């Protein structure tokens with residue numbers, strides 16, 4: 001979920017960057033060709049074509065992070081080459097290129113890439129023949145540092161947005177929206193790699209009684225405690241989602257051969273640690289369905305829900321595995 005949001009955002013920025021590069025650099029390809037400056041025209045043309053190819057690859061392969069990094073290096077090398085070749089005439093391209101690196105990389109990475117490009121300019125281009133060293137250092141540093149601050153701030157805002165979009169604010173578990181995306185991803189990766197994930201629906205037993213006896217605020221705290229205990233007893237890559245009310249979904253990535261033990265241990269840990277204010281154990285019923293070929297998000301949830309019903313019928317505080 002988180003990645004998908006970021007992916008879409010990054011992809012739209014890449015498309016914007018490609019459009020700006022085409023509109024901004026194309027006139028120079030033509031004018032330099034007409035002036036007889038064929039090498040510069042060819043360098044500009046290569047820059048445009050390279051950006052188009054890399055952005056198209058990002059669009060079709062969705063390997064956005066690595067291709068963004070390649071584009072960043074490509075355009076920074078490009079601008080150094082252009083300034084080495086054309087000197088003062090092309091120097092001012094340094095500023096928009098340095099700023100656009102922040103679209104492509106994380107703030108610190110962009111900062112480092114820009115510093116390296118700045119050093120390369122000093123080493124390989126004759127910029128000190130038309131500007132002083134202080135002017136070069138101060139103007140490029142001011143630009144890259146302002147872009148760093150802005151980009152860092154945007155990154156923080158983006159992360160906050162991701163959290164608001166994917167986390168249940170009462171319990172801190174992932175929300176239903178995140179579940180939908182993650183189930184689709186886990187199904188796709190199981191089909192590709194033959195993993196054995198499982199999906200379990202966890203439903204607190206007699207939770208209404210907790211609310212009735214101790215009040216809604218205590219009920220809320222029990223839900224939060226349940227999430228904290230469950231998270232502490234699952235592995236790093238397993239994820240817990242609030243499905244609604246006192247019902248949660250657990251997605252366990254790859255657990256071939258240990259499903260029964262894993263679920264039993266989790267159920268027992270919750271029973272041991274989750275308590276009412278008068279120290280009575282709160283138990284949980286589990287409906288568990290392992291991934292099988294041709295599973296869809298819907299059919300997976302339905303299989304788990306069906307056996308959850310059986311677990312409740314069997315007297316609760318137990319786990320039933322689907323054999324469908």
Ligand SMILES: Nc1nc2c(ncn2[C@@H]2O[C@H](COP(=O)(O)OP(=O)(O)OP(=O)(O)O)[C@@H](O)[C@H]2O)c(=O)[nH]1
Nearest residue numbers: 203204205206207208209211216217219220245246
């Ligand atoms: N405190 C609190 N209660 C909630 C929340 N969401 C749902 N509930 C309560 O959860 C209770 C669910 O009750 P039931 O569906 O009857 O389930 P149960 O009492 O756990 O019984 P079984 O599932 O059959 O064992 C209801 O009383 C809801 O009001 C919440 O966010 N906070």
